[in-house]
Amino acid sequence: MYFGLSEDQEFFQENIKKFLDDNASVDVIRKIATDHPEHQKDIQEGLVSLGINSLLVPEEYGGLGLNILFATAVSQALGSGIAPSAFIGSYVMAPIAILNGGSEDQKKLYLPDVASGKITFAVGFSEFIGARENCEIIFKDGKLNGRSIFVLDSSDASHIMVADKDGKIYIALMDSEGLTKNHLTTVDKTRSFSEVVFKEVEVELLEKSKDTLNPIQKSIDAGRVALAADTVGAAQEMINKAVEYSKERKQFGRVIGSFQAVKHMCAEMTADLEPCYAMVWHAAHCIDEDEEDSRFMSCHSKAHTSEVGKAIAKKATEVHGGMGFTDLLGLHYWFKRIGVNRQLLGAPEIIREEAAKIQKLI
Amino acid sequence: MDLNYGPKYDDFKKEVKSFCNEYKDLRFVDSSQSPLASNGKGKHGPELTRANWQKLLIERGYFARSVPKEYGGYGGDPDIIKSRIIATEFSKAKVPSGMGGQGIDMLVPTLLELGTEEQKQKYIMPTLHGEMIWCQGYSEPNAGSDLASLQTKGELIDDEWVINGQKIWTSTAQYAQMMFCLVRTEPDAPKHGGISYLLIPMDAPGIEIRPLVDMTLKAGFNEVFFTDVKVPATNIVGNRGEGWAVANATLSHERGSLADPNATMNRINMLIDLMKEESIDGKKLIDIPVYRDKLMALQGKVVAFQSHSLRTLSSKINPGQDVKLGKMIQKLVGTELRHELEGFAIDIMGEIGTLYEQSPLLRDGGSWQFIYMYFLGLIIGGGTSQIQKNIISERGLGMPREPKVKDN
Numbered sequence: 228m229y230f231g232l233s234e235d236q237e238f239f240q241e242n243i244k245k246f247l248d249d250n251a252s253v254d255v256i257r258k259i260a261t262d263h264p265e266h267q268k269d270i271q272e273g274l275v276s277l278g279i280n281s282l283l284v285p286e287e288y289g290g291l292g293l294n295i296l297f298a299t300a301v302s303q304a305l306g307s308g309i310a311p312s313a314f315i316g317s318y319v320m321a322p323i324a325i326l327n328g329g330s331e332d333q334k335k336l337y338l339p340d341v342a343s344g345k346i347t348f349a350v351g352f353s354e355f356i357g358a359r360e361n362c363e364i365i366f367k368d369g370k371l372n373g374r375s376i377f378v379l380d381s382s383d384a385s386h387i388m389v390a391d392k393d394g395k396i397y398i399a400l401m402d403s404e405g406l407t408k409n410h411l412t413t414v415d416k417t418r419s420f421s422e423v424v425f426k427e428v429e430v431e432l433l434e435k436s437k438d439t440l441n442p443i444q445k446s447i448d449a450g451r452v453a454l455a456a457d458t459v460g461a462a463q464e465m466i467n468k469a470v471e472y473s474k475e476r477k478q479f480g481r482v483i484g485s486f487q488a489v490k491h492m493c494a495e496m497t498a499d500l501e502p503c504y505a506m507v508w509h510a511a512h513c514i515d516e517d518e519e520d521s522r523f524m525s526c527h528s529k530a531h532t533s534e535v536g537k538a539i540a541k542k543a544t545e546v547h548g549g550m551g552f553t554d555l556l557g558l559h560y561w562f563k564r565i566g567v568n569r570q571l572l573g574a575p576e577i578i579r580e581e582a583a584k585i586q587k588l589i
Numbered sequence: 590m591d592l593n594y595g596p597k598y599d600d601f602k603k604e605v606k607s608f609c610n611e612y613k614d615l616r617f618v619d620s621s622q623s624p625l626a627s628n629g630k631g632k633h634g635p636e637l638t639r640a641n642w643q644k645l646l647i648e649r650g651y652f653a654r655s656v657p658k659e660y661g662g663y664g665g666d667p668d669i670i671k672s673r674i675i676a677t678e679f680s681k682a683k684v685p686s687g688m689g690g691q692g693i694d695m696l697v698p699t700l701l702e703l704g705t706e707e708q709k710q711k712y713i714m715p716t717l718h719g720e721m722i723w724c725q726g727y728s729e730p731n732a733g734s735d736l737a738s739l740q741t742k743g744e745l746i747d748d749e750w751v752i753n754g755q756k757i758w759t760s761t762a763q764y765a766q767m768m769f770c771l772v773r774t775e776p777d778a779p780k781h782g783g784i785s786y787l788l789i790p791m792d793a794p795g796i797e798i799r800p801l802v803d804m805t806l807k808a809g810f811n812e813v814f815f816t817d818v819k820v821p822a823t824n825i826v827g828n829r830g831e832g833w834a835v836a837n838a839t840l841s842h843e844r845g846s847l848a849d850p851n852a853t854m855n856r857i858n859m860l861i862d863l864m865k866e867e868s869i870d871g872k873k874l875i876d877i878p879v880y881r882d883k884l885m886a887l888q889g890k891v892v893a894f895q896s897h898s899l900r901t902l903s904s905k906i907n908p909g910q911d912v913k914l915g916k917m918i919q920k921l922v923g924t925e926l927r928h929e930l931e932g933f934a935i936d937i938m939g940e941i942g943t944l945y946e947q948s949p950l951l952r953d954g955g956s957w958q959f960i961y962m963y964f965l966g967l968i969i970g971g972g973t974s975q976i977q978k979n980i981i982s983e984r985g986l987g988m989p990r991e992p993k994v995k996d997n
Contacts, residue, residue, distance in 0.1 A: 228670060229591045230903035231910055296590055470986050485989040487979065493986055494978035498918040502890075502897035505915075509896040512590045524892070531889035579885035580878075588861070588875055588884075 232300050232508065239297070240304040242277055247308030253557035259311050260416035260560070267419070268383060271312040279305075279314060281342035283322040283449075288338035290322075295449050299511040302453040306460030309564045311417040315457065315571075316350035316379030317341075320450040321388055324350075328396055328433035328442025337386075337398075349384035349401065350450075351375035351423060354392050355443055356573050364391040364425070371397055371430045375423045379571070381408060382419035388433075389423070394443040397430040404428070415567040417560060445514070448522055451529035451572050452510045458536040458568045459503050461561045465543035466496045468558060472547050483546075492542050499535045506531060526582040533569040540565045592899070594670045602674050608649060609682035611635075617642070617685075643687050643719050651675050652687035653717045656697065661714030669905050680851035690761065692716040692723030696769050699786075703827050703835055708788070712767070726756040726770030726789070726813060727836065734976050736771075737781045737833060741815065743772035745822060750774075750787055752795075752818040758970065762798050762811035765791050775830045786832035788824040795819070805962045806946075848923015848967075850891075850898040853930065856960075857891045860884065860934050863952065867938060874937050887933060890926055897922075914985045921977040924967045931961035 232240075251270050259266045282298050284290020298319050305314055318341070325337050340346040353376055354364050364373040375389045387406070390396050399406060405426040413420055436442045470493050473484030483489050510524035518524075540562040544551035551558050569575065583589050594602075614634020621639060637645070646652035647663055654672060656662020665671070679686045687693075697716055700709055715721035732739035741754025752772055762768070768789045775783035789796075795818040801810040827835040864875040864884060874880050897915060904912040934957040935942035944951050945958050968974050982988040 228594050228903060229907055229910075230899045231590065231907075233590070470988065473988065481992060482989060484982075485991055487975075487991055490982035490986075490988050491975065491978040493988060494921075494981035497914055497981055497985065498922050498978075501915050501918050502893040502922065505896035505900040506893040508590060509899065512592065515590075527885075527889040527892045530885070531893055534886065534889075575886075576882060579882055579889070582885050582888070583881055588881065 230505070230508070232296075236297055236300040239277075240300055243274065243279075243301060243304040243310070244308055246273055246277060247305075247310055251308055251311060253560070256309060256311060256417060256560050257554070257557060264382070264416075264419075267311045267417075270310065271383070274305075274310060274312050274314075275344050279312070280318045280344055280347075283319060283326070284338045284342040285326070288334060288342060290338065290342035294511075294515040295319075295323075295452065296508060296511040296515055298449070299452055299456040299507060302456040303460035303507075306457030306564065306568075307464040309417045309461060309464075309560050313347060313380035313382070313384070313418070315450050315453045316381075317347045317384065319453045320350045320352070320379070320446045321348035323449045324388060324396055324433060324436075324442050324446035327445045328436040330434035333431075333434060346385045347380070347383060348398075349378045349381035349387045349421070349423075350446075351378035351387060351389040352443065352447060352450075352572070353377045355390040355394050356447065357577055358392050364389060364397075366391060366395065366397060366430070366432070369429060371399065371425045371428045373425055375425075377411070377571070378408075378421045378423050380419065381421035381423070382410075387423060389425075389430075390436075390443055394436060394440045396433040396436040396443055396446075398433065399425075399428050399430040403430075413567055414563040415560075417564055418567070444522065447572055448514055448525040451525045451578070452507060452514065454568045454571055455503070455507045455510070455528040455532040458532045458565050459500065459507055461564050461568075462496075462500050462503075462532075462536045462539040462543075465539055465558065465561050465565075466493065466500065468556075468561075469493060469496070469543040469546035472550075476548070483548075489546055492546055496539045496542050500539060503528075503532045503535055523582060523585050526578045526585065529572065530575040530578040530582065533575045536565040537569060594674070598670055598674060601671055602678065605651070605675055605678040606682075608651070609678050609684045612684050613682050615642070615684065639688065640719050642685070643717070646687045647717060651679070653693075653697075656701065656713065656717065660701075660709050661717045669902060673902055676849075676851055680855060683855070688719050690722060691725045691769075692721065692765075692767070695725065696723050699769070699826060699835060699838055702838060705823075705826075707823070708826065712788070721767060722761060722765045724759050724762040724765040724768045724791070724811075724813075726759060726768045728758045729755060730757050734973055737784070739771055739773060739784065741770070741772050742776070743774040743785060743787060745774070748822045749819045750822060750824065752787070752789065752815045752820070754815050756813045756815075757801065757810075759798075759811045759813050760809060762791065762813050763800065763809065767791060768813070769826070771832050771836055774832075778830055781833045782830050784832035784836075785829050786826045786835040787820060788826065789818065789820050793818050793820060803966060805959055805966070807959065848894075848919055848927065850895045850923070853891050853923070853927055854895055856927070856930055857888055859953065860887075860930065863934060864937060867941075867952070869939070880937050883933060887930055891930070894922060894926055914981070917977075917981050917985045920971065921974050921981070924964055925974060928961060928964040928968060931957050931964060935961055 250273055255266060278291055279301060281290040282293045286292035322341055325334060354362055362374045362376055364375060384401055386398060387401055388396055388398050405428040407424040409422045411420045411422055433442060473489050474482055476483050507528050510528040513521040513524045544558055544562055547558060550556050612635060616634055616636050617639055618636050619638045650663040650665050653662035654665045655667040658664035693716060697713055700713055727736060729739045729741060743750045743752050768791055770787050770789050771784050772787050773783050774785040795816040797814040799812045801812050803810050865873060867874045901912050901915050904910040941950055945955055983990055
């Protein structure tokens with residue numbers, strides 16, 4: 228029995244952290260966030276060369292053939308360095324949706340190109356999770372009409388994968404006739420989100436999503452666990468920064484880290500976050516093992532880490548005092564990443580309701 | 590990640606399951622002094638005294654598993670996975686586990702590690718069998734969180750320790766035959782270096798026990814006063830002046846045992862049952878969205894804590910795995926979570942949740958109120974939540990200690 232990450236997984240995390248340390252400093256992130264979003268592409272390419280795009284593609288389709296736990300470990304590392312790159316949509320949710328929803332031909336068509344980096348998917352499943360007004364996705368006679376908001380990882384994607392409210396998944400080329408992509412500016416500039424409008428767009432239906440919810444649910448479960456892990460990574464980094472700062476900053480003739488008020492905030496953040504590691508890994512493992520509990524675990528992981536992440540984002544900023552509020556330290560990039568993670572693929576209240584449904588409490 | 594315990598544990602698990610099945614309706618024929626103790630739930634199941642149940646558990650290796658046979662244990666190799674399987678299966682089947690108490694949870698491990706052969710022979714077996722009950726003499730009126738400043742004095746005179754002073758928060762002192770006690774024996778040594786760990790018979794002349802009623806009105810603390818109490822010089826564990834280290838060995842046992850994730854999971858399942866039964870304005874509580882959302886948020890915390898316990902378990906089996914911070918947070922997280930859970934159950938019952946002791950309207954025997962208060966005691970006892978936060982930040986995160994106040 229071993230409960231934790233393997234040496235391989237930790238090694239991969241280290242590689243990512245090192246890459247991000249070298250290439251995605253706060254200064255670079257700031258550049259991307261303000262006037263040079265094109266730098267995002269360089270970083271994404273670097274991360275792809277490390278293999279983040281092919282983790283979940285099976286070896287027979289040219290990928291690394293790793294599992295969700297592995298992707299979760301990677302997500303944690305990307306979160307800790309607030310990687311300005313596509314990942315959860317393009318490289319977690321999309322391959323899982325194709326693996327579970329694609330016909331053999333569709334798998335052969337898409338998966339090798341995802342693994343080689345030739346194509347990238349943006350993912351728009353918001354309508355299935357919680358439809359907003361005027362966003363209906365309608366499929367008729369091979370053509371798609373409607374609007375999908377909050378399409379993940381959309382900036383450089385060659386393809387889009389979109390779901391209607393019945394959980395059917397459609398694929399289209401991003402440059403299809405009738406498709407318009409409008410960038411959505413969120414507080415988090417490290418990742419890209421779009422609204423995509425479809426007018427008589429020719430699409431392909433993922434074969435098995437026609438009559439079962441399994442593909443979309445598997446994809447969302449994996450996406451939620453990966454988002455939870457991203458939050459865990461980002462929250463840990465915020466704690467680390469707060470602790471470090473508190474050991475340097477002096478007031479009243481002593482470092483502020485010697486005040487119990489500050490120490491207790493740091494201890495509380497740690498006590499809140501520490502169990503989240505186990506929870507997120509456990510959820511990923513349940514999905515990998517196709518356990519009965521996997522949806523339950525994935526819902527709770529996403530909802531719980533969102534709550535913990537929110538509290539840590541606030542407290543860690545407070546430990547930095549006024550400096551935490553400035554752009555100088557760039558701490559707010561982590562704050563915002565955690566804030567956006569919380570809302571993606573279902574805010575906590577929505578997901579907790581889903582957890583109750585899974586247990587037949589509703 | 591590998592959550593399988595391996596084939597060699599499959600048979601063991603089956604064996605424990607079938608034992609639990611056989612005794613799932615066990616009923617005790619004698620009462621217990623602990624208000625937390627289960628009486629067993631069966632009407633038609635086997636009937637046993639608590640002492641006989643204890644002996645049966647030891648005989649089967651479900652209690653005191655790794656304590657050597659010669660001291661009254663089962664004599665198995667230490668096997669954390671087997672212990673975990675036992676705890677999990679017993680908890681699932683709601684079969685009462687063996688007796689707890691400070692003698693079993695804290696003194697026995699301490700004696701096994703640091704006691705003399707004679708002490709092991711004399712004390713461990715009757716303690717495991719529930720024939721010798723212990724109380725813990727650590728805290729004093731002026732030595733709570735700052736335990737090492739304790740002042741109860743022990744002087745070695747003619748081969749006997751002569752003890753004077755006072756202890757407080759002494760649970761079960763009124764039933765106990767023995768006390769393990771921290772006493773200042775080296776008045777000139779530094780604070781932590783002047784303490785010894787002594788074993789004191791509670792019937793020794795000069796001991797006076799005064800009950801200290803706590804907020805639950807049930808749990809039963811005491812104050813214990815010592816006036817020229819004499820015990821043999823050999824009643825010391827470890828060397829003179831090493832009592833602080835001896836006590837720390839046991840404090841870690843206590844902190845681990847205060848917050849059992851299996852028990853927490855059982856309680857949240859009971860809470861779900863309660864919400865399915867209770868209603869307000871004709872609506873089941875589980876059907877009220879606000880309550881349901883809070884329940885799910887709590888369940889999320891419980892699930893996280895249970896997964897966390899698998900991670901800390903794993904670190905005990907796999908020596909290279911470092912979960913230092915993970916272990917430090919357990920007492921804080923576990924006791925606070927349990928208090929929150931029990932308190933939420935009271936909230937959803939509203940006025941009914943305030944009933945206590947005896948009432949026909951009482952739910953679940955009044956356990957929600959009792960445990961709610963009891964866990965506030967556990968949040969404070971065994972190192973308060975605030976002390977835990979100091980430990981996490983100082984020893985875990987390397988933050989500096991609060992500077993000492995200079996006396997004027």
